[in-house]
Amino acid sequence: MSANLAFQLSFRNILRHRRRNAMLFAAVAVAVLGSSLSMGLVRGWQYDMLDGVVGNLTGHIKVHAPGYLDDPGIQRGFELASDYQPDVPSEDLMGWAPRISVPAVILSERETRGIQLVGINPSAESISFLDKVVIDGENLSGPGDGRMIIGKELARQLKTRVGLRLVIMTQGSDGLTRERGFRIAGTYDAEGTGLEKAYVFSGLQTIQSLLDTENVTEVSIRLNEEPKKLSIQALLVDFFIGLEVMNWEELNPQAAGLYLFTDSIIYIFFFFIMGALIFGLVNTLIASVMERTKEFGMLRALGMNRRTIVLEVVIESVLIMTFGMIFGLVLAYFSFLGLEDGLNLGVWAEGLESFGMRAVLYPIMRVDDFVTIALMSLFMGVLASYWPAKRATRITPLEAMRG
Amino acid sequence: MSGEVVMARGLTRVYQEEAVPVHALRGVDFSLSSSEFVSLSGPSGSGKSTLLNIVGGLDRQDEGIIELDGEELAPLSEGDLAALRLRKIGFVFQAYNLVPVLSALENVEFILQLQGVGSAERKERAGEALKSLGLSELQDRRPGEMSGGQQQRVAIARAIVTNPVLLLADEPSANLDSETTKELMELLRNLNETQGMTIITATHDPMVMGYAKRQVHLRDGTVERDEVVTD
Numbered sequence: 001m002s003a004n005l006a007f008q009l010s011f012r013n014i015l016r017h018r019r020r021n022a023m024l025f026a027a028v029a030v031a032v033l034g035s036s037l038s039m040g041l042v043r044g045w046q047y048d049m050l051d052g053v054v055g056n057l058t059g060h061i062k063v064h065a066p067g068y069l070d071d072p073g074i075q076r077g078f079e080l081a082s083d084y085q086p087d088v089p090s091e092d093l094m095g096w097a098p099r100i101s102v103p104a105v106i107l108s109e110r111e112t113r114g115i116q117l118v119g120i121n122p123s124a125e126s127i128s129f130l131d132k133v134v135i136d137g138e139n140l141s142g143p144g145d146g147r148m149i150i151g152k153e154l155a156r157q158l159k160t161r162v163g164l165r166l167v168i169m170t171q172g173s174d175g176l177t178r179e180r181g182f183r184i185a186g187t188y189d190a191e192g193t194g195l196e197k198a199y200v201f202s203g204l205q206t207i208q209s210l211l212d213t214e215n216v217t218e219v220s221i222r223l224n225e226e227p228k229k230l231s232i233q234a235l236l237v238d239f240f241i242g243l244e245v246m247n248w249e250e251l252n253p254q255a256a257g258l259y260l261f262t263d264s265i266i267y268i269f270f271f272f273i274m275g276a277l278i279f280g281l282v283n284t285l286i287a288s289v290m291e292r293t294k295e296f297g298m299l300r301a302l303g304m305n306r307r308t309i310v311l312e313v314v315i316e317s318v319l320i321m322t323f324g325m326i327f328g329l330v331l332a333y334f335s336f337l338g339l340e341d342g343l344n345l346g347v348w349a350e351g352l353e354s355f356g357m358r359a360v361l362y363p364i365m366r367v368d369d370f371v372t373i374a375l376m377s378l379f380m381g382v383l384a385s386y387w388p389a390k391r392a393t394r395i396t397p398l399e400a401m402r403g
Numbered sequence: 404m405s406g407e408v409v410m411a412r413g414l415t416r417v418y419q420e421e422a423v424p425v426h427a428l429r430g431v432d433f434s435l436s437s438s439e440f441v442s443l444s445g446p447s448g449s450g451k452s453t454l455l456n457i458v459g460g461l462d463r464q465d466e467g468i469i470e471l472d473g474e475e476l477a478p479l480s481e482g483d484l485a486a487l488r489l490r491k492i493g494f495v496f497q498a499y500n501l502v503p504v505l506s507a508l509e510n511v512e513f514i515l516q517l518q519g520v521g522s523a524e525r526k527e528r529a530g531e532a533l534k535s536l537g538l539s540e541l542q543d544r545r546p547g548e549m550s551g552g553q554q555q556r557v558a559i560a561r562a563i564v565t566n567p568v569l570l571l572a573d574e575p576s577a578n579l580d581s582e583t584t585k586e587l588m589e590l591l592r593n594l595n596e597t598q599g600m601t602i603i604t605a606t607h608d609p610m611v612m613g614y615a616k617r618q619v620h621l622r623d624g625t626v627e628r629d630e631v632v633t634d
């Protein structure tokens with residue numbers, strides 16, 4: 001009953017001071033828009049980074065034999081049943097790829113380079129960066145393909161090109177050196193990243209027979225949703241007994257740290273922008289409450305309790321916050337639509353690429369970020385008004401009416 | 404028939420203002436039966452408002468006993484006092500009686516809303532209260548669109564719509580001209596005579612005093628005279 005009344009009074013008072021409240025409303029909308037955009041851009045950067053890390057042949061979860069990470073080689077391979085399927089709910093699984101990845105040396109007529117030779121099943125690599133790269137020439141046709149694809153940068157350094165044949169040397173499962181010529185089927189463009197120099201790909205079966213093994217050295221698993229990684233990691237641990245099952249954060253602690261740090265940046269932005277807003281909001285509410293000292297005194301003299309007065313002021317603040325926030329979120333939504341093709345960082349692009357960022361940033365708005373902004377705004381609306389409201393009811397009705 | 408609406412014994416009230424104590428009431432005895440119309444008079448600072456506020460549960464005495472409608476007020480918590488004011492007392496203040504953002508009808512209605520009366524009944528009773536005071540045509544106006552006299556009459560409508568046991572009016576006509584004051588006081592007298600409303604007013608204005616049937620004259624925080632006026 002009195003809550004209804006508090007609501008009615010709040011609403012009327014907002015309408016009564018249209019100008020002042022319209023400005024507050026606009027300030028809230030701008031602050032929400034600003035926080036949404038900055039959140040979205042930082043998220044975009046964060047996802048870009050995650051995508052880079054997870055797409056770097058890592059996946060969300062990777063399985064190795066123990067010791068492989070310290071001393072990668074075919075001796076630290078493991079057997080994978082030919083009909084293996086990860087025991088992961090299909091709606092969570094984006095894909096998985098078995099690989100052999102061993103250190104090797106590639107020789108052209110004039111140059112020699114140390115590389116990582118990776119045997120893949122090309123159709124399984126939709127989960128890695130290989131799915132996105134542009135390939136000059138041809139891609140590998142299947143796990144039995146005896147040709148290779150190499151990075152553009154490596155091709156440049158080796159002064160070679162598509163169609164030529166290069167020799168690769170590596171160690172077989174028996175510890176003896178193997179050597180084989182591979183024709184270059186194509187060169188891939190990984191946007192100048194270090195990947196281009198590091199990885200040379202050929203068919204999984206080709207490498208297995210080169211190394212004299214049936215084993216693989218890793219299974220990489222990519223999920224649809226990053227946060228599920230822990231629960232699914234637990235499932236895989238139960239399956240791959242005796243092997244190391246690690247998630248991307250464990251495999252790349254530096255990136256994981258940066259990822260976490262980015263999360264806090266998002267909130268730092270939010271609190272800065274909202275903090276400035278709250279400052280203005282509190283001041284306006286104090287003024288608006290002071291103006292009504294006599295009115296509140298009169299209402300309390302008639303028998304309205306303090307709670308209802310506080311409620312009135314809090315509702316007033318929350319209403320302004322809510323409408324401003326909805327408007328701000330709608331603006332943010334359309335801004336995101338406008339930025340769907342990405343925000344071109346243009347002149348800074350080169351500097352940023354060295355931080356592992358792409359030149360075009362795609363803002364990402366997660367529903368939970370929207371919800372967080374919305375809830376935090378409301379919470380701040382309550383916080384900002386509670387104190388002025390309490391202050392308004394601290395004096396007795398008689399004191400208030402006397403003014 | 405009529406029971407005691409107010410019973411006050413030995414009320415004292417001392418305000419501690421910057422080390423100098425102000426004795427606003429120095430032992431006031433005062434009783435009021437149902438359907439009485441009393442005017443508190445006396446010079447400025449004699450304690451009229453203080454007495455009225457203690458009777459109305461807005462202030463507390465330092466010593467003495469005050470009972471309203473048979474209930475002692477001293478033990479009541481602040482919240483209980485607010486509830487008691489809401490149920491039992493109709494207030495008409497000197498100024499700031501109405502909520503600026505509510506219409507006349509809504510200003511009368513909201514007190515019923517605070518009491519928890521349902522919407523339909525509220526509207527009906529508020530409309531009737533305004534009508535009984537001849538204010539129906541004002542019901543959609545906000546306070547800013549009414550004269551001072553009209554606002555005070557709406558305040559009376561709000562004060563009586565809850566059927567209080569006591570109506571308190573502290574200088575209700577302080578901001579009104581004499582013609583409007585007359586109308587207002589006739590309205591109060593009429594309420595007292597036709598509905599048996601128990602009323603206390605406090606005033607300096609001899610014309611206002613003239614409407615009451617009983618005069619309580621205060622001086623320096625004590626009752627100097629308490630007399631029933633006979634026509």
Ligand SMILES: Nc1ncnc2c1ncn2[C@@H]1O[C@H](COP(=O)(O)OP(=O)(O)OP(=O)(O)O)[C@@H](O)[C@H]1O
Binds near residue numbers: 420425449
């Ligand atoms: N809150 C207060 N703090 C300090 N002194 C007060 C307070 N309220 C009243 N007084 C003092 O108590 C005395 C009685 O005041 P009260 O308001 O009851 O007088 P009054 O008869 O209503 O006067 P008036 O005709 O001017 O309204 C005065 O001296 C006044 O200054």
Ligand SMILES: [Mg+2]
Binds near residue numbers: 451452
């Ligand atoms: Mg007074």
